[in-house]
Amino acid sequence: MNVKSASTSSDPRTAREVRLVVRSRDLPTTADFRIAEVSLPEPASGQVLVRNHWFAARAVMRALMGEGELPMPRYRPGAALWGPAVGRVVRRGDADGPVPGTWVLHGLGWRDFALVPTGQLEQIAPADVEVAADEDAVTDGPRQDADARDRLLAHLAQGETAYAGLMGAARLRPGDTVFVSSAAGSVGSMAGQIARLKGAGRVIGSAGGPAKVAWLLDELGYDAAFDHRERPVVEQLRRAAPEGIDVYFDNVGGEQLRAALELARPGARFALCGVLGQQGGGELPGLELDTFVVIAKSLRLQGFTARDYPDLSPQYEKELAQWLAESRLVIPAVRYRGLDAAPEALLALLGGRHTGNVIVEL
Amino acid sequence: MNVKSASTSSDPRTAREVRLVVRSRDLPTTADFRIAEVSLPEPASGQVLVRNHWFAARAVMRALMGEGELPMPRYRPGAALWGPAVGRVVRRGDADGPVPGTWVLHGLGWRDFALVPTGQLEQIAPADVEVAADEDAVTDGPRQDADARDRLLAHLAQGETAYAGLMGAARLRPGDTVFVSSAAGSVGSMAGQIARLKGAGRVIGSAGGPAKVAWLLDELGYDAAFDHRERPVVEQLRRAAPEGIDVYFDNVGGEQLRAALELARPGARFALCGVLGQQGGGELPGLELDTFVVIAKSLRLQGFTARDYPDLSPQYEKELAQWLAESRLVIPAVRYRGLDAAPEALLALLGGRHTGNVIVEL
Numbered sequence: 001m002n003v004k005s006a007s008t009s010s011d012p013r014t015a016r017e018v019r020l021v022v023r024s025r026d027l028p029t030t031a032d033f034r035i036a037e038v039s040l041p042e043p044a045s046g047q048v049l050v051r052n053h054w055f056a057a058r059a060v061m062r063a064l065m066g067e068g069e070l071p072m073p074r075y076r077p078g079a080a081l082w083g084p085a086v087g088r089v090v091r092r093g094d095a096d097g098p099v100p101g102t103w104v105l106h107g108l109g110w111r112d113f114a115l116v117p118t119g120q121l122e123q124i125a126p127a128d129v130e131v132a133a134d135e136d137a138v139t140d141g142p143r144q145d146a147d148a149r150d151r152l153l154a155h156l157a158q159g160e161t162a163y164a165g166l167m168g169a170a171r172l173r174p175g176d177t178v179f180v181s182s183a184a185g186s187v188g189s190m191a192g193q194i195a196r197l198k199g200a201g202r203v204i205g206s207a208g209g210p211a212k213v214a215w216l217l218d219e220l221g222y223d224a225a226f227d228h229r230e231r232p233v234v235e236q237l238r239r240a241a242p243e244g245i246d247v248y249f250d251n252v253g254g255e256q257l258r259a260a261l262e263l264a265r266p267g268a269r270f271a272l273c274g275v276l277g278q279q280g281g282g283e284l285p286g287l288e289l290d291t292f293v294v295i296a297k298s299l300r301l302q303g304f305t306a307r308d309y310p311d312l313s314p315q316y317e318k319e320l321a322q323w324l325a326e327s328r329l330v331i332p333a334v335r336y337r338g339l340d341a342a343p344e345a346l347l348a349l350l351g352g353r354h355t356g357n358v359i360v361e362l
Numbered sequence: 363m364n365v366k367s368a369s370t371s372s373d374p375r376t377a378r379e380v381r382l383v384v385r386s387r388d389l390p391t392t393a394d395f396r397i398a399e400v401s402l403p404e405p406a407s408g409q410v411l412v413r414n415h416w417f418a419a420r421a422v423m424r425a426l427m428g429e430g431e432l433p434m435p436r437y438r439p440g441a442a443l444w445g446p447a448v449g450r451v452v453r454r455g456d457a458d459g460p461v462p463g464t465w466v467l468h469g470l471g472w473r474d475f476a477l478v479p480t481g482q483l484e485q486i487a488p489a490d491v492e493v494a495a496d497e498d499a500v501t502d503g504p505r506q507d508a509d510a511r512d513r514l515l516a517h518l519a520q521g522e523t524a525y526a527g528l529m530g531a532a533r534l535r536p537g538d539t540v541f542v543s544s545a546a547g548s549v550g551s552m553a554g555q556i557a558r559l560k561g562a563g564r565v566i567g568s569a570g571g572p573a574k575v576a577w578l579l580d581e582l583g584y585d586a587a588f589d590h591r592e593r594p595v596v597e598q599l600r601r602a603a604p605e606g607i608d609v610y611f612d613n614v615g616g617e618q619l620r621a622a623l624e625l626a627r628p629g630a631r632f633a634l635c636g637v638l639g640q641q642g643g644g645e646l647p648g649l650e651l652d653t654f655v656v657i658a659k660s661l662r663l664q665g666f667t668a669r670d671y672p673d674l675s676p677q678y679e680k681e682l683a684q685w686l687a688e689s690r691l692v693i694p695a696v697r698y699r700g701l702d703a704a705p706e707a708l709l710a711l712l713g714g715r716h717t718g719n720v721i722v723e724l
Binding site for chain 2: 072250274288289292293297299300303
């Protein structure tokens, strides 16, 4: 366990959290965040106190920090950020809550201790599961420790979102030509792999920069990949998919969505997952959508989150376990150490400096 | 039969057709059309010669006449228009084609005689069905004649499109709040009625002008209706649906689609059917779509045509017959007489001068 790496967190009377200082119109900087110390809260009835071990930086956080109207709660200046986290129960407010030590997934990351309503957490591993102290130790430690951590960390990866988008929103069919934008990102890196595993005929990815493009082709098994900064996306997509695309997994909006609309075959399905390159919540211009084309080609644009397809969740868990066991799927992740590194982790994600998931480890 | 009303059509050696003169960027005028006389063609093997009795003017024709790129064939200057028509077989090229007199639905309207490949027509009534000579005669004639005509004309109404949009594209659920734009039009007038018949909780329509709004409320049974020209659509829609909408049946695009996106409840389904108010094929600006909202509310935008849901067709035919028999559905239509009146019929439709279907009767 890494409790030693965050000194104040081992103090049972205080906790630390990452707060937003101001709303940001542009890409945020480290000055937009502040680490604050608070009294360690005590769980009331219906709550547990959780010691967070990992939480994830996500692209949607930029929109939640921004200005303008959003159809969901935003981060508030002066208050802590939130986001998906995996941790262990420390204390419970009721005798029938999860026992201390239980591993749980919940939505109150960006702090080392979280007071979580028991209705808003998912128990993902029993109290007797232990993981090794750090990555170096794991390499020499018992193999089951590394496995346990991988299984726990898989809950922060966005494979379930990718699976929901492909199988639920886009209804992927065997043989489909699939285009994934931001294909080296946390969702995209899973979407491309899952599309292939579920029988796509051709998988095409876009990413920012030649290193990511090479990674898509060499490590993730994409059939074609291109650098969206290099030339107009529509040209590059047409070359990669001369006969058009059946499914578009959209993580960015904007120019790439426009190109996908142009290359869409009749009946194509678009899973709209993110707006990295477009909007960030009412600040950048949206997409100029020609609904005539949507009608003439009978296209479907389906906005979604993983929560929209709860029925797919057990199927995903089962397939994920099998793919991991057979080494047919990788969950690429970069880890930052300690709460103080959390703002930097988010900025690195938003700046596109990493492939796969960006995780903060406490 | 009305053969006498179109004099040249009774001449077995010539036929007449409505041709496009030039592509039109603005709303077309009668000068954009020309009636041409051609030799009466003879059916070759695999073809039948059909005497058209009715054909329909449709809003999509404006786009097909326009400039710019379209993902479907356009009308060509100097050539005849086309569109859905009901007629009777005159001669067949093969002994196994439909017998002369058979009533057929096909896609070659805008002419009095059409050479139709047998694979591109639908037999809708046998040769022994006769209809009365004209509307006045029908009033005094045997009741079955009028019924026969209603059943034949129902094939030109856009009920099947409305049904496909509601049940297929939008997956209407009992209790849904449904908003229909261009609700007094040929598709909209059916969509509102069918939504109600299929269990919608609340049906809201928009139309151009107070007379149409009154007609929606008084004749078609809408719960709420408004004049989209009167005040901003979003304001009027919010007043009509303070708790938001679950289904939007879009016949126009533009401002009304934008308002529907704003009022959409989470999980709302949009059936995109037409672009009357928006685009006409690349000429007017499209919709500024904020995909972040589409994702955050898990909205579905489904472009469609009736052809996309062939499985729904028998169910529609069955329900339509029952609704008509029980007088629970009306098929509003205006008829223009003779091929020479056809351009005027189309212009009247595009100008929004009528409610319901606009039919040319030969």
